[in-house]
Amino acid sequence: MLKPLLILSALLLLDFSAVAQEGQAAPKAEPSPQYTIPVEAVKKVNPVKPTTESIARGKKLYGYDCAMCHGKGGYGKGDVAEDMKLKISDFSDPAALKEKTDGELFYIIRNGKGQMPPEGDRVKADALWDLVNYIRSFAKKPAPEDKGAAPDKSN
Numbered sequence: 001m002l003k004p005l006l007i008l009s010a011l012l013l014l015d016f017s018a019v020a021q022e023g024q025a026a027p028k029a030e031p032s033p034q035y036t037i038p039v040e041a042v043k044k045v046n047p048v049k050p051t052t053e054s055i056a057r058g059k060k061l062y063g064y065d066c067a068m069c070h071g072k073g074g075y076g077k078g079d080v081a082e083d084m085k086l087k088i089s090d091f092s093d094p095a096a097l098k099e100k101t102d103g104e105l106f107y108i109i110r111n112g113k114g115q116m117p118p119e120g121d122r123v124k125a126d127a128l129w130d131l132v133n134y135i136r137s138f139a140k141k142p143a144p145e146d147k148g149a150a151p152d153k154s155n
């Protein structure tokens with residue numbers, strides 16, 4: 001009497017774990033309530049130095065892919081963010097990204113988060129690191145020689 005039930009629930013469990021494993025590779029249908037970044041990703045060291053060149057490359061890509069939400073100046077008030085009423089932190093506030101490692105930022109940019117779409121494999125890893133370097137620069141006072149790559153202060 002109990003046995004078939006046990007077998008059935010064992011089968012269901014197996015099935016569930018198979019789905020859960022597939023779910024990691026495939027994009028999730030629903031955003032999971034808890035966003036966890038794997039430890040290896042958090043610890044990943046940024047291989048790209050935040051040189052003027054890297055920041056300038058990051059700025060260019062940011063203008064295309066990020067500014068509509070995060071705003072040109074990183075304040076989180078881009079047009080799309082305003083339209084969709086997105087809650088976005090202000091990157092010009094040094095406290096905003098302080099607690100996060102470069103690896104975490106890289107992971108969020110590559111994989112997306114909540115209402116933020118993933119950058120995915122559209123761009124090379126180095127370009128994602130350039131973005132990390134650039135968004136960090138919002139909270140820093142631009143050095144005089146960084147003029148060309150300095151963040152825009154408009155929104």
Ligand code: HEC
Pocket residue numbers: 062065066067068069070080081086087088089096097105108109113114115116117119131132135
């Ligand atoms: C459609 C709007 C949108 C676009 C485009 C977008 N983001 Fe976001 N971004 C968000 C939202 C919304 C969040 C907050 C997500 C959450 O915490 O649920 C976010 C969060 C982040 C975070 C984490 C910040 C924090 O305080 O935790 C980083 C870093 C980030 N975005 C960088 C980028 C970069 C770089 C790009 C361009 C490649 C980009 N985003 C493109 C909407 C966007």
